[in-house]
Amino acid sequence: MKKTFVTHEQLVAITRTHPTPFHLYDEAGIRRTARAVNEAFAWNAGYKEYFAVKANPNPEILSILRQEGCGADCSSLTELMLAEAAGFRGREIMFSSNATPAEEFVYAKKLGAVINLDDHSHIDFLEGSAGIPETICCRYNPGGAFVVSNHIMDRPADAKYGFTWPQLRDGFVRLREKGVREFGLHSFLASNTLTHAYYPALARLLFETAVRLKEETGIRVRFVNLSGGIGIPYRPEETPNDIARIAALVRDACEEILRPAGLADLSLYTELGRFMLAPHGCLVATALHRKDTYKQYIGLDACAADLMRPALYGAYHHITVSGKESRPLDHVYDITGSLCENNDKFAVDRSLPEIEKGDLIVLHDTGAHGHCMGYNYNGKLRSAELLLKEDGGIRLIRRAERPADYFATLSATGFYDTLTEIAGRG
């Protein structure tokens, strides 16, 4: 059974001052996971986790992670700005972008971030825009199918990311000619993996590539970035990843492949997003309507604008009806949002206890790729974000959007003043 990190009594108390819907994040849990990750990889002297900012781009969350020794992995202009605002500097920032505009390379270089190039052609593009820095990372795409324990995890050949092997070898040589002194290697081959074998298999691939680069070009890779992809158990029957075990298996790969090649002192980096944050957030909504037609529906005050993963990928998010945790799951519901899109369903045919209007509905595991994926379709306004602090206090770390926010970009038109006046009346 999956449990919420807040009690029913706590939630009721929170909703007295903060109306639903909102995402709630658990500071204690975030710190616990960050410490577990850092401890698991402590055997590697240069280890650093660069939190994938896209998973939860709230600067309050970023600064908690920074206090725990993490860096920030960015891939856009505004993510770089958020990292800067949260206090990350220089090598604490990784810039793993693709199809990158010139101004973003310029900004990343100015911040002293480690630039992770997505393509061979970006070498010239970077040289022509920001100039070539002394440290650079290249993203590798091995092509074909990525097979782990006789199981195809994903098809890198179909992914838009990264250099091929010949491009990588040639790119390293060209970058050395252009003055690069320190090289890194990056790859991201599978998402939300629930097997201990993913990181070790990826590490083997990248370690072997580092050895081959050394043999064929004489260039010593100084860091390997295993990127993101470690998953979490969204479903109650799934088993959580044991990060200590994963890190130990990566260490074995290091001893077997890097040690004999004299590369065992390279630094390991990760860019985990989901693993760091997903379990430490939930979306809290209120049941507004019950509807009985050909099926039974519960309509919430939240919609896909607040949490898009179910509508976008059919992703499973566990649901708890707050206060009814021990009641039998003897009703079957579709749990819906209010968008005029039939895929705006947080759950389809879900067995739950009987839901009454006004019940608090908790959607689990929304700490990563949750609020931040939201959008304004149908003019829906995105929810607030709250932080449950370690001392039990609650802090508003993003207010809910208001109509005026939605109209703000119309300031170029003659309707802006009228809309602002209408919004002000509400």
Ligand SMILES: *Cc1c(COP(=O)(O)O)cnc(C)c1O
């Ligand atoms: C999305 C992303 C991550 C984080 O992925 P998770 O699945 O959340 O761990 C890391 N690095 C890059 C380059 C990404 O695009």
